[in-house]
Amino acid sequence: MDSKNNKEVAIQVSHVSKSFKLPLEKASSLKQAIFNAISGKKGYEEHQVLRDISFTINKGDFIGIVGRNGSGKSTLLKLMAQIYYPEKGDITVNGVLVPFIELGVGFSPELTGHDNVYLNGALMGFSTKEIDAMYDDIVDFAELGEFMEQKIKNYSSGMLVRLAFSMAIRAQSDILLLDEILAVGDEAFQRKCYAYFAKLRREKKTVILVTHSMDSVQRFCNRAILIHDGDLKIDGSPLEVAQAYQELNNQRLDLADLESQFSGASDESGRNHELEEANRQRRENVDIAVSHSISADKLIFDIDLMPKRTLEDAVLTFVINSEVGEIVFRVASDDKNVNQPIDFTEGHDSHVHLEVDNIFPNGIFSVQVAVKKADRSDNYLMANNVLLFEVHAPVDVSQNWKPPFQFAVTPKKD
Numbered sequence: 001m002d003s004k005n006n007k008e009v010a011i012q013v014s015h016v017s018k019s020f021k022l023p024l025e026k027a028s029s030l031k032q033a034i035f036n037a038i039s040g041k042k043g044y045e046e047h048q049v050l051r052d053i054s055f056t057i058n059k060g061d062f063i064g065i066v067g068r069n070g071s072g073k074s075t076l077l078k079l080m081a082q083i084y085y086p087e088k089g090d091i092t093v094n095g096v097l098v099p100f101i102e103l104g105v106g107f108s109p110e111l112t113g114h115d116n117v118y119l120n121g122a123l124m125g126f127s128t129k130e131i132d133a134m135y136d137d138i139v140d141f142a143e144l145g146e147f148m149e150q151k152i153k154n155y156s157s158g159m160l161v162r163l164a165f166s167m168a169i170r171a172q173s174d175i176l177l178l179d180e181i182l183a184v185g186d187e188a189f190q191r192k193c194y195a196y197f198a199k200l201r202r203e204k205k206t207v208i209l210v211t212h213s214m215d216s217v218q219r220f221c222n223r224a225i226l227i228h229d230g231d232l233k234i235d236g237s238p239l240e241v242a243q244a245y246q247e248l249n250n251q252r253l254d255l256a257d258l259e260s261q262f263s264g265a266s267d268e269s270g271r272n273h274e275l276e277e278a279n280r281q282r283r284e285n286v287d288i289a290v291s292h293s294i295s296a297d298k299l300i301f302d303i304d305l306m307p308k309r310t311l312e313d314a315v316l317t318f319v320i321n322s323e324v325g326e327i328v329f330r331v332a333s334d335d336k337n338v339n340q341p342i343d344f345t346e347g348h349d350s351h352v353h354l355e356v357d358n359i360f361p362n363g364i365f366s367v368q369v370a371v372k373k374a375d376r377s378d379n380y381l382m383a384n385n386v387l388l389f390e391v392h393a394p395v396d397v398s399q400n401w402k403p404p405f406q407f408a409v410t411p412k413k414d
Contacts, residue, residue, distance in 0.1 A: 007058040007059065007060075008058065008059040008094070009056055009057070009058055009059070009092075009094060010057050010058060010059045010060075010061065010093070010094055010095055010174070010175055010206040011056070011057040011080060011091065011092070011093050011094070011175065011206075011208075012056055012057075012090075012091070012092040013053055013054055013055050013056070013057075013076075013079075013080070013089070013091050014054050014089050014090045014091070014092075015052050015053070015054050015088060015089040015090075016050060016052070016053045016054070016076075016079060016086040016088065016089035016090070016091060017048070017050055017051050017052055017053070017086060017087055017088040017089060018048075018049050018050045018072075018075055018079060018084060018086050018087055019046050019047055019048045019049055019087060020046075020047050020049060021045070021046055021047075048230055049072045049075045049230055050072045050075060050076060050079075050086075050227075050230045051230045051231055052088075052089070052231075053076065053089070053227075053231075053232050054089075054232070055225060055232065055235055057206065057208065058206075059094075059095070059174075059204075059206050060204040060205070060206060061206055061207075061222060061223060062197075062200070062201050062205075062206075062207045062209070062220055062221045062222050062223075063207065063208045063209065063221060063222075063223050063224065063225065064209050064210075064211060064216070064217035064220075064221040064223075064224040064225070064238060064241070065077065065208060065209065065210045065211075065224070065225045065227060066210075066211060066212065066214070066217060066224060066225070066226055066227070066241060066242075066245050067226060067227035067228055067245075068228065068248075068249070071227045071228050071229060071230070072227050072229075072230045073210050073227045074101075074179055074210060076210075076227065077099070077101060077177050077179050077208065077210050078099075078101065079091060080093065080097070080099075080177060080208065081097065081099035081101060081177050083099070083101070093175065095173075095174030095175050095206070096172070096173045096174045096175070097173060097174070097175040097176075097177065098168070098171045098173035098175070098176055098177070099176075099177040099179075100165070100168050100176065100177060100178045100179060101177060101179045106119075106120055106123060107119075107120065107152055107160070107163075107164065108152075109151065109152055109153035110151060110153065111151065111152065112148065112149050112150060112151055112152070113144060113147060113148040113149070113150065113152055113155070113163055114148045114149055116152055116163070117131065117135060117138055117139075117148075117163075117167065118131055120167050121134075121167070121170075124167070124170070124171055126170070134170055138163075138166045138167060138170070139166075141162075141166040141169075141192060142159075142162040142163045142165075142166040143162065143188075143189075144159060144162065144163055147159065158189070162189055165193070169196060174205075174206060175205075175206040175207075175208070176200065176205060176206070176207045176208070177208050177210075178207065178208065178209045178210065178211075179210045194216075194219070194220075194323075197209075197216070197219075197220045198220070198323035198363075198364065201220055201323070201364060202323075202363075202364065207220075209221065214242040214245060214246060215384070217238045217241065217242055218238045218239065218242050218366075218384050218385035219321075219323075219366060219385060221238045222238070222388075223235070223236070223237065223238065224236065224237070224238045224240075224241035224242065225241065226241045226244055226245055226248075228248070238385065239383075239385065239386065242384075284308065285307070285308055285309060285311060285371065285380040285381055286305060286306060286307045286308060286311070286344065286371055286380060286381050287305075287306040287308065288303060288304065288305055288306070288369055288381070288383060288386070289303070289304040289306075290302070290303050290304075290367065290369060290386045290387055292367075292387055292389060294358065294389060294391070295358065296358060297357070297358055298355050298356065298357065298358055299355070299356040299357075299358050299360070299389070300353075300354070300355050300356075301318070301352075301353075301354040301355075301356070301367070301387075302351065302352070302353055302354075303316070303318070303351070303352040303354070303369060304349065304350075304351055304412050305342065305344070305349060305350045305351070305352065305371070305412070306349045306412070307344045307345060307346050307347070307348065307349075308346065309346050310344065310345050310346045311344035311371065311380050312373075313373055313374040313375070314342065314344040314371050314372065314373065314374070314380055315332055315333045315334045315342070315371070315372055315373075315374050316332065316333040316342055316352060316369070316370070316371055317330070317331070317332045317333075317368075317369070317370045317371075317372060318330070318331050318332070318352075318354060318367070318368075318369055319367070319368040319369075319370075320356075320365050320366070320367055320368075321365065321366045321367075321368065322363060322365060323363050323364045323365065323366075328360070328365070329356060329403060329405075331354070331405060331407060333352075333407070333409065334374060338407045340407060340408070340409045341409075342409055344371070344380075348411075349411070349412035350409055350410070350411060350412055351409070351410050351411065351412040352407070352408070352409050353406075353407075353408045353409075353410070354405060354406070354407050354408075355405060355406045356403050356404075356405040357403040357404045357405065358391070358403070359403050360391040360403070361391065362391060362392060363390070363391060364388060364389070364390045364391075365388070365389055365390075365391065366384075366385045366387065366388050367385070367386050367387040367388075367389075368382075368383065368384050368385065368386070369381070369383045369386050370382045370383065
């Protein structure tokens with residue numbers, strides 16, 4: 001148990017390094033082979049994939065691991081799954097771990113989808129009776145009813161992954177490792193994955209998600225890690241990591257800037273709580289800070305807007321999304337029932353106070369704040385998932401609801 005924050009540790013990664021030996025061109029003759037042996041020339045090149053990686057994952061964390069292709073993130077996942085073993089360092093796992101890596105590897109191409117469900121179910125430790133009970137749910141989730149009697153060698157890659165994923169989520173585990181599951185799914189299947197991720201988060205499962213999707217990281221994760229060229233560069237909030245990853249991809253930041261920008265007062269896990277508590281991002285046009293409180297009657301949001309330059313014809317938009325990404329509440333400062341202009345002059349800070357009646361259903365919700373041109377032709381600021389909050393409603397509520405609200409703009413107080 002972590003005595004500092006009184007949380008149980010699910011995975012401890014301590015000073016882990018991993019390299020692979022890449023074979024070079026073979027000697028073309030016996031003479032060349034003897035010469036290479038005498039001269040000490042190796043027949044391989046050593047490629048360092050990960051260098052001195054350390055972090056802690058607590059039980060109940062939903063962690064995103066991101067990085068460019070070849071950065072080492074998938075290797076890190078396989079080390080945690082004990083598919084690979086580190087050359088240096090240690091990885092300790094507390095609990096039953098199920099990796100969703102390279103889904104469908106255990107399927108037999110000459111068997112039908114139906115037979116593969118029973119074969120894989122047996123390998124996962126389920127009895128025939130248990131598989132019988134879950135079979136219809138597996139098929140319905142995978143949307144493969146008419147194809148289950150066909151051999152899976154005739155399946156498309158998307159069909160295969162849908163079936164494999166539908167099987168994998170039946171496994172009983174404490175910790176889940178997910179590697180780019182959404183990459184081959186269509187939009188309908190991705191929505192099912194999102195709903196499943198939301199369920200995992202509600203159940204406080206420990207999840208490690210390797211992905212290139214910053215939307216998924218910000219939507220589901222409470223923390224994220226950026227790996228670049230084998231090094232752990234940032235361990236912090238999803239907002240920090242998503243922004244750094246996007247800027248790194250856009251080549252707007254070099255690595256020195258990246259490390260200095262996100263360094264600061266951090267605890268042992270590497271998380272910068274000063275940045276997290278302020279809910280800030282580095283921005284070119286405007287800084288924001290968002291706070292909130294929840295009661296049985298009201299959701300209260302306070303937004304500080306600090307323009308870095310004068311913005312012409314700018315408006316504020318505020319959106320609340322459900323855990324599967326659906327917009328459930330939206331308001332803009334130029335709406336007819338609001339119509340409260342905000343002065344986005346450089347040096348003129350503003351404060352927005354928004355009260356929304358709490359008639360929300362049970363669930364986890366995220367907040368998006370944006371500053372746009374009045375004609376919506378340009379975004380001055382687009383801050384996704386600046387807040388996550390959970391509602392515990394006494395009764396379920398229809399999704400066709402429009403909560404009353406009050407919207408007020410005042411000068412920001414120091």
